[in-house]
Amino acid sequence: MSFAGPAAGGLFLALAPMDGITCAVYREVITSADATPCGIDLCVTEFVRVTANAVPESVLRRDLPELATGGRTRAGVPVAVQLLGGKPEPMAGTAARLVSLGALAIDLNFGCPAKTVNNHDGGASLLRTPCRVEAVVRAVRDAVPPAIPVSAKIRLGWDSAEHVAELARAAEQGGASWLTIHARTRVQQYAPPVDWVAIGRARRAVAMPVVANGDLCTTDDVVRCAEQSGCTAFMIGRAAMGDPRLFARLRGAAAPAFDGAWMRALLHRYVETLRASGTTEHASLGRLKQWLRLGAPMHAPMLAAFDRVKTAARLADALALLDGWEAAAAERAA
Ligand SMILES: Cc1cc2nc3c(=O)[nH]c(=O)nc-3n(C[C@H](O)[C@H](O)[C@H](O)COP(=O)(O)O)c2cc1C
Incomplete structure (x- = not known):
């Protein structure tokens, strides 16, 4: 069964990729944490680093055991595999291999702020040249069947949010199915403030769905982010550690914030x-x-x-x- 992803207008909730945290065990536990549905529409894996060559099958099977269960966690939540790299060809080769193994969706990381990654042409460093974002998205899009979503995850920009609409258009022109935006620049790393209004500028520049991300810790945060960005799709990372039932609460469940x-x-x-x-x-x-x-x-x-x-x-x-x-x-x- 394929997976459609966020549609314009409907509430969509994704668990953010977090390197060193959102491993398969975490994904398994968080999506089957309760008797009520967890409320998560999509999990995204920790990034898989792609350098000169396509990543071997053994590594992909190790990082994504859900390949053996239809690309979903045991609770049935689809898992997108996140790839990180600046070279279109091996990124495309890895994506095609993943899909042949049963992956339901591919996500592309253009947001990682780590110096080691950025100095080796990966993650947020591509935000400085939107045409490179477009080229990587296009290569991956062309390498996998149309029914497989290819999404991109960016920050607002490298050192300012000035070009966020241009970046969104670049991802869309490359054929991205949707775009997730972490509402900080690369230079900000994880420092405040988040700028959800800037996400709205990007959203209005494209037709594809835009998923808002960054400091969504409570239901009130999500309401304010929706007002400021106009988004109905959200990705939540660190708050899922403090309050795993936030997703279910956003869907109206009566689960307490802390038990x-x-x-x-x-x-x-x-x-x-x-x-x-x-x-x-x-x-x-x-x-x-x-x-x-x-x-x-x-x-x-x-x-x-x-x-x-x-x-x-x-x-x-x-x-x-x-x-x-x-x-x-x-x-x-x-
Ligand atoms: C420890 C850690 C690891 C992360 N690893 C990734 C990653 O592998 N890929 C990615 O796109 N973002 C990664 N991120 C960024 C998150 O996906 C998210 O964009 C960021 O934490 C803001 O969302 P939040 O405020 O809901 O946590 C990571 C964040 C943290 C804190």
Whole structure:
């Protein structure tokens, strides 16, 4: 079954790609976290780096185990595979290989701000030359069947939002199915403020759907972003760590923003699934801390949890420390 992606006008919610976080285990756990549907329309993988040659099948199967389950998580949520690179040919070859293996959608990363990536011609460095964004999108678009969406993810620009509409048009001319915009420039990295109004300028310049991204932490944020950008499609990253039920709440579910027992059970399941998939105890502890660390600035109770767990040396100790979490959160709030 193919996957259509966001249509103009309807609410669409995507889980943002986050390198080192949104691995297959995370995708599995977050999309099947509750008895009610998770509310996520699309997950995007961590970026797959494409350099001189198309990425081998073994690497793609390792990073995307969902290829074995129709390109969807076990809960049925489609997974787009994100590719990062500046060379059209190997990007196209990798995309074609992915689709032949069963991938449902391809996303192209033009937003990564990491120096190592940018110095090697990848991620946000292409934002300085919109024609290169267009060329990569076109090569990938031409390499996969029309029914497979090819989306692009950009920032507002390299050091200003001045050319965001031009960048959006470049992606559209290359044949992008939709465009996700993280409302910061590359120079900003992750510093405030986000500029959702600039996303609106890009949205009005193109006919394809535009997905708004950046600091969407609460339902109120999404309402304000919709007002400022005119978007009805949103991508949420770090807030999914602090409040995984934000997606469901945006769809009207009555789930609370914080429920210590629920969150604790989810984190236990995450760690169990990591361990069952062969992740070492040490690496699983690191992943648990990473989840809490990223959720912390987004959500006060997560900050309390991170403070308790951050110095734990053993996985069992960290999990035990989650037990006193609600009291610690209440103490902080008082
Ligand atoms: C740790 C981390 C890793 C990220 N990795 C990726 C990535 O692999 N690909 C990508 O397009 N964006 C990546 N991003 C950016 C996010 O997808 C998103 O655009 C950004 O975090 C803003 O959204 P948020 O405020 O909802 O988190 C990453 C962000 C973080 C914090």
